[in-house]
Amino acid sequence: MKMKKIKNRIQSFFFVLSAFLLLSDHAYSMHISEGILPFGWSALWFAIAAPFVALGLYRLKKQSAMDLSYKPLVGLMAAVVFIISCMPIPVPTAGTCSHPCGTGISGILLGPVISIVISAAALLIQALFLAHGGLSTWGADIISMGVMGSLIGYLTFRGLRAIKANLWLAAFMAGIFADWATYITTSMELALGIKGDSPFFPLFWKIVAAFIPTQLPLGILEGAMTAGMIILLNKKRPDLLVKMHVLRPGEI
Amino acid sequence: MKLFSELYKKEHILSKIDARLKMTTSLVILAMVISYRGYAFPLAIAVMSFSLCIMMNIPIRTFAFRFSEPVFIASIIVLLKLFFHGNDPIFSINIIGINISGYKEGLMDGLLIALRILGAVSVMAVMGFSTPFNEILAGLSWMRVPRGFVEILMFAYRYIFVLIEDAMVIYNAQKNRLGYSSIRQGMGSFGTLTGSLILKAFDHSHDISVAMIQRGFDGNIPLMNHKPFKSLEIAFSFILLSALGILWVI
Numbered sequence: 189m190k191m192k193k194i195k196n197r198i199q200s201f202f203f204v205l206s207a208f209l210l211l212s213d214h215a216y217s218m219h220i221s222e223g224i225l226p227f228g229w230s231a232l233w234f235a236i237a238a239p240f241v242a243l244g245l246y247r248l249k250k251q252s253a254m255d256l257s258y259k260p261l262v263g264l265m266a267a268v269v270f271i272i273s274c275m276p277i278p279v280p281t282a283g284t285c286s287h288p289c290g291t292g293i294s295g296i297l298l299g300p301v302i303s304i305v306i307s308a309a310a311l312l313i314q315a316l317f318l319a320h321g322g323l324s325t326w327g328a329d330i331i332s333m334g335v336m337g338s339l340i341g342y343l344t345f346r347g348l349r350a351i352k353a354n355l356w357l358a359a360f361m362a363g364i365f366a367d368w369a370t371y372i373t374t375s376m377e378l379a380l381g382i383k384g385d386s387p388f389f390p391l392f393w394k395i396v397a398a399f400i401p402t403q404l405p406l407g408i409l410e411g412a413m414t415a416g417m418i419i420l421l422n423k424k425r426p427d428l429l430v431k432m433h434v435l436r437p438g439e440i
Numbered sequence: 441m442k443l444f445s446e447l448y449k450k451e452h453i454l455s456k457i458d459a460r461l462k463m464t465t466s467l468v469i470l471a472m473v474i475s476y477r478g479y480a481f482p483l484a485i486a487v488m489s490f491s492l493c494i495m496m497n498i499p500i501r502t503f504a505f506r507f508s509e510p511v512f513i514a515s516i517i518v519l520l521k522l523f524f525h526g527n528d529p530i531f532s533i534n535i536i537g538i539n540i541s542g543y544k545e546g547l548m549d550g551l552l553i554a555l556r557i558l559g560a561v562s563v564m565a566v567m568g569f570s571t572p573f574n575e576i577l578a579g580l581s582w583m584r585v586p587r588g589f590v591e592i593l594m595f596a597y598r599y600i601f602v603l604i605e606d607a608m609v610i611y612n613a614q615k616n617r618l619g620y621s622s623i624r625q626g627m628g629s630f631g632t633l634t635g636s637l638i639l640k641a642f643d644h645s646h647d648i649s650v651a652m653i654q655r656g657f658d659g660n661i662p663l664m665n666h667k668p669f670k671s672l673e674i675a676f677s678f679i680l681l682s683a684l685g686i687l688w689v690i
């Protein structure tokens with residue numbers, strides 16, 4: 189039993205090493221690629237994502253009925269999330285490039301429900317034209333990046349602000365946790381989709397371990413990026429943060 | 441940004457086929473690929489789609505870029521399955537005194553998933569390379585995708601290029617002022633860059649809405665009117681799907 193455990197650990201180490209070596213050019217590990225998930229899992233993730241997207245669209249309709257500039261704003265935020273999640277960022281510890289997801293910031297600024305619609309739009313354009321993610325894995329990617337990323341980012345930010353954490357720290361932690369929540373969910377979806385008849389947890393931990401060299405530092409980069417955005421907005425346009433209910437009028 | 445389809449193959453025959461038919465056919469083929477449990481079908485689809493891409497004269501660089509991520513992920517999955525799944529070792533390697541075995545069942549499972557990825561990605565690549573985005577949007581509205589979502593896609597697509605240009609200007613200015621000379625400085629600069637993008641997004645959205653309201657915008661954008669289907673194109677799609685359906689069943 190002990191020998192098997194040691195063998196497993198050694199195997200995991202070499203797997204991480206091989207994954208590390210393979211990450212030579214691109215490592216777009218946040219989205220599950222087209223075709224990875226079998227039909228059943230694709231359909232299930234679509235079914236889970238659908239009510240969230242529907243709720244987001246309902247909120248969008250309500251908001252845009254009150255404010256005609258809301259739809260263009262959401263569309264432009266989708267363009268920003270698209271660009272952020274296509275930006276290759278050097279990850280020094282892995283000697284490679286990866287990308288942030290940007291849903292933490294959209295969750296903070298427009299709320300998690302609208303952020304789901306934003307990420308669904310960005311993911312669809314990426315899937316159609318960049319083979320970044322996929323149409324069959326769109327539901328799974330919406331859950332990991334849109335639902336989990338936005339929700340965890342939003343809740344972290346709000347939670348920390350509620351206990352009087354400063355703006356920089358709250359945004360930094362929101363960015364980190366949004367990124368890591370996305371990658372943990374992606375690992376879970378991937379493990380469930382490809383496990384076949386093997387047990388879930390050993391494969392899940394191996395996938396998590398394989399992503400650590402890029403996603404761990406990338407989460408910190410995403411935290412810094414989110415904090416940088418919020419601080420810049422606070423310096424240049426605090427009125428926007430008040431309009432988006434990120435700050436109360438008295439906090440400017 | 442030369443990643444988008446309409447910059448390429450306007451003149452190819454595939455680009456002239458109704459986008460709604462291409463989208464429906466691609467979705468059915470995609471569903472067939474991901475629900476198939478063998479090697480032959482995804483392989484056949486990948487070969488067929490690659491051939492179509494070659495016929496469309498897709499530049500090698502674009503092709504390689506499009507497939508770099510799926511191929512990378514497919515390789516990782518083959519490795520994962522090869523070393524961690526199965527009982528029947530097919531080879532063993534000794535690395536610094538530790539024996540690592542590759543298993544037959546793992547290799548077969550990994551290849552199955554890898555082929556599925558290649559088959560699915562190549563189908564979507566053919567559709568992407570031959571269909572302009574505005575036609576895809578019209579197709580989505582025909583498929584009864586909620587109007588609000590199609591409008592968001594429209595705004596996002598229109599402003600991706602504008603924002604990328606803005607981002608490049610800011611990035612070059614930062615780089616020329618040594619904004620990325622150390623990790624700490626780079627993180628700060630990147631935060632400022634993305635923050636500026638958000639500011640630009642707010643400003644642009646305000647300008648667009650003012651301009652659109654002046655032109656009678658009432659909250660809804662009129663989506664494209666659909667032309668009637670051509671019977672020849674329907675027949676071609678039907679024959680293709682029937683042939684693939686037979687291949688899928690056997």
